[in-house]
Amino acid sequence: MSSITTNDGTEIFYKDWGPRDAQPIVFHHGWPLSADDWDNQMLYFLAQGFRVIAHDRRGHGRSTQTSGGHEMDTYAADVAALADALDLKNAFHVGHSTGGGEVVHYVARAKPGRVGKAVIVGAVPPVMVKSDKNPGGLPIDVFDGLRSALVANRAQFFIDVPSGPFYGFNRPGAKVSQGLIDNWWRQGMMGAANAHYECIKAFSETDFTEDLKKIDVPVLVLHGTDDQIVPYDDSAPLSAKLLKNGTLKSYDGLPHGMLSTHPEILNPDMLAFFKG
Numbered sequence: 001m002s003s004i005t006t007n008d009g010t011e012i013f014y015k016d017w018g019p020r021d022a023q024p025i026v027f028h029h030g031w032p033l034s035a036d037d038w039d040n041q042m043l044y045f046l047a048q049g050f051r052v053i054a055h056d057r058r059g060h061g062r063s064t065q066t067s068g069g070h071e072m073d074t075y076a077a078d079v080a081a082l083a084d085a086l087d088l089k090n091a092f093h094v095g096h097s098t099g100g101g102e103v104v105h106y107v108a109r110a111k112p113g114r115v116g117k118a119v120i121v122g123a124v125p126p127v128m129v130k131s132d133k134n135p136g137g138l139p140i141d142v143f144d145g146l147r148s149a150l151v152a153n154r155a156q157f158f159i160d161v162p163s164g165p166f167y168g169f170n171r172p173g174a175k176v177s178q179g180l181i182d183n184w185w186r187q188g189m190m191g192a193a194n195a196h197y198e199c200i201k202a203f204s205e206t207d208f209t210e211d212l213k214k215i216d217v218p219v220l221v222l223h224g225t226d227d228q229i230v231p232y233d234d235s236a237p238l239s240a241k242l243l244k245n246g247t248l249k250s251y252d253g254l255p256h257g258m259l260s261t262h263p264e265i266l267n268p269d270m271l272a273f274f275k276g
Contacts (some may be wrong), residue, residue: 015055147200
């Protein structure tokens with residue numbers, strides 16, 4: 001298995017497929033998943049001649065189950081360590097959900113020349129939790145409920161989320177994939193309960209407003225209008241406005257996990273952006 005070791009001794013697992021001199025794309029997974037959530041996209045872009053890289057966030061998948069560091073500053077530092085170790089130049093970074101927040105936090109801090117473009121999909125920025133500054137956000141009670149469900153029975157919770165709102169399988173007429181549900185559960189249960197618990201605060205309470213303002217590279221913002229995890233109105237349109245070079249593309253009726261339910265729509269749109 002390929003991994004790097006960060007300054008605090010954490011081993012970050014990663015996949016790295018394709019020619020080393022090809023254009024690199026780095027994929028950042030959502031909560032509470034792993035690099036495996038990108039299998040479809042990695043195979044697609046590998047076939048298009050790209051070098052594709054995906055890592056397991058600390059505490060997730062095959063990376064070290066650490067006692068701390070489950071917040072965006074450390075997540076971004078881990079990505080920077082990976083980019084340094086692989087000496088990535090002009091890389092494209094793609095993040096889904098929590099991974100979209102990680103991309104924004106990293107790109108705003110990346111060394112010159114490391115990042116060429118970015119894509120955030122169903123992503124948590126600018127900020128999810130409701131406050132006086134963010135009246136359209138979700139009440140803290142929602143995230144407290146996630147924490148309570150995780151503590152009470154993580155294994156059942158990790159069946160309920162993909163069976164329902166994550167992929168929109170709770171909608172009338174939805175084409176349910178048991179394989180996606182099982183794979184979500186498998187990935188989630190590989191990770192550490194403490195990391196998943198603390199990451200809820202990281203994805204819900206981190207304010208990415210200043211990060212978004214700092215980013216100069218082109219960023220494609222993709223979001224489904226029927227996202228039941230990260231509500232559309234308080235996320236994608238606001239992020240696109242804050243970005244200096246942001247492009248918003250909305251998908252009518254698509255769910256939070258649309259990269260897995262509708263890759264035949266999302267993948268070509270990302271490819272067009274990368275080639276543009």
